[in-house]
Amino acid sequence: MLHLAFVLLMFASGLVVAAAEFYRAEVPAADGEAGRERALAAALQVVVRQVTGDPEAAASPQLAPEYDAAARYARTWRVIDSPDGSRLEVAFDQAAVDAMLAGHGLAPRTGRPSVLVWMAGPDEGGDRLLLPETNAAAWNGIRAGAVRGGVSMLQPLVDLEDQSRLPPAEISARVPTTLRGA
Numbered sequence: 001m002l003h004l005a006f007v008l009l010m011f012a013s014g015l016v017v018a019a020a021e022f023y024r025a026e027v028p029a030a031d032g033e034a035g036r037e038r039a040l041a042a043a044l045q046v047v048v049r050q051v052t053g054d055p056e057a058a059a060s061p062q063l064a065p066e067y068d069a070a071a072r073y074a075r076t077w078r079v080i081d082s083p084d085g086s087r088l089e090v091a092f093d094q095a096a097v098d099a100m101l102a103g104h105g106l107a108p109r110t111g112r113p114s115v116l117v118w119m120a121g122p123d124e125g126g127d128r129l130l131l132p133e134t135n136a137a138a139w140n141g142i143r144a145g146a147v148r149g150g151v152s153m154l155q156p157l158v159d160l161e162d163q164s165r166l167p168p169a170e171i172s173a174r175v176p177t178t179l180r181g182a
Helices: 018-023 031-050 061-068 095-105 136-148 162-164 170-174 174-180
Strands: 005-011 024-028 074-080 089-090 114-124 126-130 152-154
Touching: 005 031, 018 031, 018 089, 024 031, 031 061, 031 074, 031 089, 031 095, 031 136, 061 174, 089 174, 114 136, 136 152
Parallel strands: 114 152
Antiparallel strands: 005 114, 024 089, 074 089, 114 126
16 A cells, blocks of 8 residues: 655645636436436536535435536537546536526636645655656546645745755654745
């Protein structure tokens, strides 16, 4: 079992993160037209939760008719086959979803925090920084969790300056002064 240490740094600044990531969802795919409609409905419910940041609003019965007509809000969708089963990846039209939410007295969550994530993991000689290019599964998992929670995630550059300012052992040890400095 790989033990990962990661550090989340909250930013109150006005960092701009694309809202489009909150209008995408991936859900289990199902066979046939009725199965696709159910999967699209489930994906729209995920998007409503991500966009509003409110799981109760997403589960509200008032939105059931919208979920039944989810295809009208979808911009694109595709089926992804994997060993774990087929998944439906859907990108919804941001303006259409926002208008639908407004029609039900809901609004997209504003003032989202941006979280900068640093990850380190064990290596033969100690800890090492986990780079997005070489540890895609770990980064994708954290990003998916952040999006599901309605939080914008930022990745560090992890260039030479980053690597010299924040040694992996100090990420694992959560050394506050080093983390703030980085």
